[in-house]
Amino acid sequence: MADSKKIAFLVAAEGIERVELTEPWKAVTKAGHQPVLLSPETGEVQTFDHLTASEKFPVNQAVGDVSVEDFAALVLPGGVANPDALRTDEKAVGFVKSFVDSGKPVAAICHAPWTLIEADVVRGRTVTSWPSLQTDLRNAGAEWTDETVVTDGNLITSRKPDDLPAFTKTLLEALN
Template sequence: MATAKIAFLTAPEGIERVELTEPWKAVKDAGYDPILLSTKTGEVQTFDHLDKSETQKVDGQVSGASVDDFAALVLPGGVANPDALRMDKDAVSFVRDFVASGKPVAAICHAPWTLIEADVVRGKQLTSWPSLQTDIRNAGGDWVDEEVVVDGNLITSRHPDDLPAFNKALTDAVGQ
């Protein structure tokens, strides 16, 4: 039996490093195969807050990806990353289709911006970086200030300090 693949979707830059690398490690440690999708080929640039950090090789473009090939989707944060993703029609469609599939979708920090653009937060309870609470409410979601929130197949957390709970909720959801 093939190892379940977990899609990580990012823009080419602006990704908060630990919000990519820590869930990536958790997924690998749980025995799953993390796959980095982006809007462009090559490498993505991660950041430690506002400072450039590591790069990571892209495994595939979201424009050619199929939801059927993955067991779950992870949306790392950083301010610029989800802001760029929500402007990419292929990324937004992929996220919308993934949520509709019922498979786990985990978004941390500013990543719910992409969920909002995909119009999938209406009637859902979620959390995020605090500055997104009005955006979430305006999109019909119920924002709460909690470490991790699981509502149906959506898993959300606020910031890097929440990564242990976020990673556990993610790997638990994939294992079900």
């Protein structure tokens, strides 16, 4: 097994698609790594199963209190409201930009690329997402494609919960 690494999971206070947080979290944990839940504020975050409130999870640290150097990778779960809220938080957007710029793996699924757009890190990159984001991504300078998982440099993107097996497999491969 590879050396244990800390993996940042960055989410807003609510609107997180539960399985897009819990499935990569379980995969990272099973692989011997340490997932860390980050959010703009400490306390709890509310996940959803599509539009229905689901489980709450405790935040480990506020994003403003950590450094990119503390982590080996960043995971951005989707859900519609989650990345929409994150992209309005200056510290969260700055953390995402710094993480992408560091060259370390950044994995974003579903609506999460909205935060990548706000961080201005998709220009010239090939990505995928939930289909409704394709115009936003193209307008931000990305090449959008409809594939299960797309890797472009250190960016790993997927479209939806059905893509989670390929998404988590690609994330774990990037950690080795």
